[in-house]
Amino acid sequence: MEEIIVNLHMHTRYSDGGGSHHDIADAALKCGLDAVIVTDHNVLVQGFEGYYKNGNRKVLMLVGQEIHDQDRDPQKNHLLVFGAGQDLATLADDPQTLLNAVKDAGGLSFIAHPNDPAAPAFNETDISWVDWSVSNYTGIELWNALSEFKTVIPTKLHGLFHAYFPALIARSPIPNTLRKWDELLANERVVGIGGSDSHAIRYHLGPLNKIIFPYDFHFRTVNTHVFIPNALSGNVETDKRMIYDALAAGHCFVGYDLSAQTRGFRFTAQGRETAAVMGDEIPARGGVTLQAHLPFMAEIRLIKDGQVIQSAKKAPALTHITTEPGVYRVEAYRKFLGRRRGWIFSNPIYVR
Numbered sequence: 403m404e405e406i407i408v409n410l411h412m413h414t415r416y417s418d419g420g421g422s423h424h425d426i427a428d429a430a431l432k433c434g435l436d437a438v439i440v441t442d443h444n445v446l447v448q449g450f451e452g453y454y455k456n457g458n459r460k461v462l463m464l465v466g467q468e469i470h471d472q473d474r475d476p477q478k479n480h481l482l483v484f485g486a487g488q489d490l491a492t493l494a495d496d497p498q499t500l501l502n503a504v505k506d507a508g509g510l511s512f513i514a515h516p517n518d519p520a521a522p523a524f525n526e527t528d529i530s531w532v533d534w535s536v537s538n539y540t541g542i543e544l545w546n547a548l549s550e551f552k553t554v555i556p557t558k559l560h561g562l563f564h565a566y567f568p569a570l571i572a573r574s575p576i577p578n579t580l581r582k583w584d585e586l587l588a589n590e591r592v593v594g595i596g597g598s599d600s601h602a603i604r605y606h607l608g609p610l611n612k613i614i615f616p617y618d619f620h621f622r623t624v625n626t627h628v629f630i631p632n633a634l635s636g637n638v639e640t641d642k643r644m645i646y647d648a649l650a651a652g653h654c655f656v657g658y659d660l661s662a663q664t665r666g667f668r669f670t671a672q673g674r675e676t677a678a679v680m681g682d683e684i685p686a687r688g689g690v691t692l693q694a695h696l697p698f699m700a701e702i703r704l705i706k707d708g709q710v711i712q713s714a715k716k717a718p719a720l721t722h723i724t725t726e727p728g729v730y731r732v733e734a735y736r737k738f739l740g741r742r743r744g745w746i747f748s749n750p751i752y753v754r
């Protein structure tokens with residue numbers, strides 16, 4: 403399997419972003435990403451999918467959309483849609499109808515920023531997901547870099563500070579989102595992804611006039627690392643299918659690459675007859691050996707059905723042998739800029 407680094411969930415001037423698709427491609431090339439997925443609000447922008455090159459570097463740009471009901475009051479329920487091949491924004495007023503349509507169209511759907519708190523100092527309201535009775539979605543956006551920003555700006559001064567020191571923002575996925583994920587995983591497969599929600603907005607506040615969190619900042623922070631069966635071929639349709647299939651299967655993890663590169667993380671299972679990677683199921687019968695490897699020493703935790711069952715403060719790897727069915731996932735934390743911060747969040751291996 404090949405590991406590629408994907409940054410997803412971002413906005414251009416086609417909705418409320420400050421940059422263009424070409425700005426995104428330039429930033430992605432600069433940051434060494436393999437692919438980006440652009441998701442403007444309620445519009446499926448045509449004409450920008452493809453490979454963008456600079457010297458011998460290339461990046462694949464894919465285009466999905468972020469859909470929500472613009473007439474709903476209060477505003478809630480943002481959904482990321484990839485690979486549906488058609489604009490489904492007209493179905494936004496009923497989340498279940500929308501989710502069913504995405505599935506019927508062969509697309510993927512991820513509940514965006516499940517917990518997204520209000521930031522009254524900036525007139526930003528709470529736009530969490532509230533319609534949890536829905537089914538038929540692929541997964542949730544476990545870590546959204548912008549929702550997290552809203553948790554650290556009780557005043558305009560805090561906003562100003564973080565505009566200049568954005569590296570101090572990211573701590574981990576919002577704890578309620580992690581809890582919600584474990585709760586959902588008890589009953590169904592739910593893929594976790596990480597999104598930047600990058601807008602590259604020019605902001606004026608007193609003497610401040612700057613682009614807040616430019617694309618090339620976000621592209622070095624919360625990424626989704628995806629495992630595809632073969633190296634990217636250069637053919638847009640083939641590579642797009644490969645990436646979307648891997649995301650749908652949960653063959654991915656969320657990495658906070660700013661504190662240290664997360665490339666090289668692995669979480670696998672070896673059973674009596676079969677092997678599994680993140681997102682896969684494996685039979686418990688005969689015993690299963692779960693193994694996680696980190697690219698650097700870090701605090702590592704193995705979680706089964708929402709409970710930490712094994713941990714180490716500083717280790718390069720973790721091994722656990724079990725015959726117990728359950729949903730197993732891995733988290734890693736590192737100290738960075740004076741604080742313990744989330745570093746790696748794997749998708750689960752489902753031992754059945």
Ligand SMILES: [Zn+2]
Nearest residue numbers: 468480514515
């Ligand atoms: Zn949103």
Ligand SMILES: [Zn+2]
Nearest residue numbers: 411413468599
């Ligand atoms: Zn967004």
